[in-house]
Amino acid sequence: MATRTVYESGLDRFNRPSKSVNIIFNLIFIILALVCVVPILVVLSISLSSEESIRQTGYHIFPTALSGEAYGYIVNQGTMILRALGVSLFVTIVGTVLGVLLTTSMGYAISRPNFKLKGLLTWIVFIPMVFNGGLVSSYYINSNMLGLKDTIWALILPLAVSSFNVIICKTFFKSTIPDGLIESAEMDGASQMRIFFSIILPISLPVIATIGLFLCFGYWNDWFQSMLYINNQDLYSLQALLNNLMSNVDALAKNAASMGVSYAMLAATMPKESARMAVAIVIVLPVAFAYPFFQRYFISGLTVGAVKG
Incomplete structure (x- = not known):
């Protein structure tokens, strides 16, 4: 002893x-x-x-001369900013909900050992993680075949499902959901849809929060889809607006000038550098405030989905 x-x-x-x-x-x-x-x-x-x-x-960690003119300019151009904010919120909310439903349902299907198409769908999910069709083929399919050009769905559907998220869901369901639970529900006469929505999803909050956070960040920070598929400025998101600002210091002034305001006056008076950073802060704040609410589930779901294959 x-x-x-x-x-x-x-x-x-x-x-x-x-x-x-x-x-x-x-x-x-x-x-x-x-x-x-x-x-x-x-x-x-x-x-x-x-x-x-x-x-x-130049730039400093602490401002040498405080000024709120950048935020004042954003407030004065409220119509344009609010429209872009509305597009970002709609795309993020709808895309996250749709993506979570599609990802979890596919991950659950290929995690079941008695599912006949499990092997085929697993390869269909795995192959895009190694080989990619390329930007040209994606653009052709989304624009010409699916007709998503200049529609809000062009910002949602291309990012809704990724192989990485499906593999996380598959691993989580396979290692966490006992087969006996599903078998007992089937013996009671429950359909697969009833089992998935009434039993599986309520006990899978960690992986749902993990996938939801990945999708939320992806949609909120995305500007590339707008650059590819959107020509209508009414469908610009905040990120696309910020990208235009980064590439063209007069982008806000041009947009505001289209509303009947003098372009020359706006270009001369608008706070260019500070306006860029003010829009960046407006974009970052919602994600920064949302993350703490998902952190507990996020860490749990990510670690569980990463341990076993």
Whole structure:
């Protein structure tokens, strides 16, 4: 007994990290946190700085001359910003709900050992993770065959399902949902749709939150689909608007000029650099506020779906 106690205490000392190791890891995590936080502080500082101070002193973590003219300009151009915000919200909400339904249903189907098409669908899901048809073929199918050009669905359907998310769902269902639970429901006369929506989904909140967060971030941050498929400015999302700002400093002024305002006056008076950063802050805030509510489920679902194949 005494030997076992001595052995266990020695093992604890071996497994317990030393104080110096803890300090090193804490310093590493602090540096990584600063790498993530400092760029956001710089963007926030620029959005709150005056154009004159930016021209004279450049970028700083703390603004040298506080100014709210960038946010005031965004408020004054409320119609354009609100329209883009509405498009982003619609695409994110509808795309996330649709993507979660399609991804979880397919992942559940190929996770069942008695499903006859399991092997075929598994290969159909796996192959796109290794081989990609390319941008030209995707554009041709989405624009010409499906007719998604200049429609809101061009921003939703191409991103709704990914092989990576389906594999996560398949692994989660296969390793978490016991076969006996499904068999007992089938013996009670429940259909597969009833089993999936009434039994499987309610006990699969971790993986649903994980896939939902992936999709939400993907839709909210996407601007590439707008660049490919959208010519109508009424369908521009906030991210597409920001991309236009990054590539053309007068994009906001041009859009506002189309509403009957003098383009020359707007181009001369608009806060260019700070307006870019103010729009970036407007885009980042909703995701930053939403993430803490999903964090617990996100970590649980991601780790469970990554352990077993």
